[in-house]
Amino acid sequence: MFNGAVRRDLREDLIAAAVRMLAEPQAVAVPSLRAIARACGVAPSAVYWHFPSEAELRSAVLDAQYDDMVTSIEDALDAAGGDPLIVAGKAYIDWGLAHPGAYQLLFESDDAIPETRAPYGPRLQQRIVSLAAAVPGVDPFPAALLLWSAWHGIVSLRLHKREWAWGLTTDEANELVVRGLSAPRG
Template structure:
């Protein structure tokens, strides 16, 4: 008769141990669980590493093997969210036919993502973690908007201007309306598409869309 394994099962259910070399899969599972929970909690400081471990079905010590503390896990989860956004943006831009359409498409993807994931949006852009961490990975979104605006100017579809300033104005306007939609959903909001079109006309200087 074999010896019984004295190791207690992890809280929240059992999980097969990852074979040697499968640590990255476990890390990905932990990050995915954190993403789901942050979207529900809308508050990074409400996230518990023990709760994440229960969600994955592992011992809490297994989480600490991959992440030193809660902030490290939250940052990894937010970076994964951003990578997913970038992939969706690139897909939308590829389907668009001209520089203005590409800029509009990427802007709408960002707005739609926030609508679908208001909790993650709040953690990514409004949490105190923004004061504790530079979140350098967010620069990819900012740079993408600047490149998209520059394409419009280079194609003669928007007046030549300080592309960095115009890009910043556009990002500020979009984040402003998205944040207000997330935090004050009961206001009489027009369709996001209409607001984005007004931003593109007034801030970037593209032609108004034909009705």
Template structure:
């Protein structure tokens, strides 16, 4: 090869000003696709991500010092996208009970559509040694949604954080079993979530005309 002829991997060259962040976003997006396919962060390599993004491995290292840093950044972006979907689901519903049900259904649907990412987000070893405090937002917003039901008189007054934790544990259990044992004859997740809302939160999942006022 002529010394002046760049290789295919080198053809990308230096990123113009402002494109470094775009490359970082491309790397994160590629990582999310691969993690969803693999369902295991330990099976991911930076070189494989570089190939998927069509850059040299050194370009990945410029943005992420190691695999854990890359996976953590990808999971944080994943969680941001999930929270945005939850917020949008709440905006399409009227009344605290319908909003609580809508956000909970989104969580179940997301896990069904992204089983690999769900496993890495909740079951990977990163949960044991990495700072994943960004996941606390889900707990806070679920607690707030439960509290709104209580404040409206649509659920028995209780410790909203404890009730929200019970609800999250039940939903995660139902979702995790579906992800890890997909061939089992599971009942519709919507039906289970309705039962969780009734038994754990104490609400009727069907919204009523007076829901927003609590009268």
């Protein structure tokens, strides 16, 4: 027997439980071993010949995707002229939008990167810090974090809020962010 009071309390309890659960960061999952095996046309047991656990597969995926992203940014910097911060931001944003699932796995998941994968974070971070060092009058490390935060925001919001009327292209947004950092301070 359900009456209105019980239902209302349960409804409030359900909402409160969901809110509590959302307060904790959530992991973004790599496809299951079974799904990956199915996509390759092999039995799930075949995956275990190459990856003893889902964690090992996840690490290999993180390695491959992070390396691809950083290499894309480095290649763009090596190939392009112009402001290196704008070039790096464009490459970062373009890669994120072209690889939405990988981007979410790398940067929108609460999963800790194992110590064996530790060089990846600093590799990108150090490259952005070295580029930010060219901006006069700013401390390169906080400037790099600010840029990375802005680039991440552009990617994340473009991935998740496609229905918004942005009014700016991603290139225009990136340029505004970089120019804002480089603007003279009074």
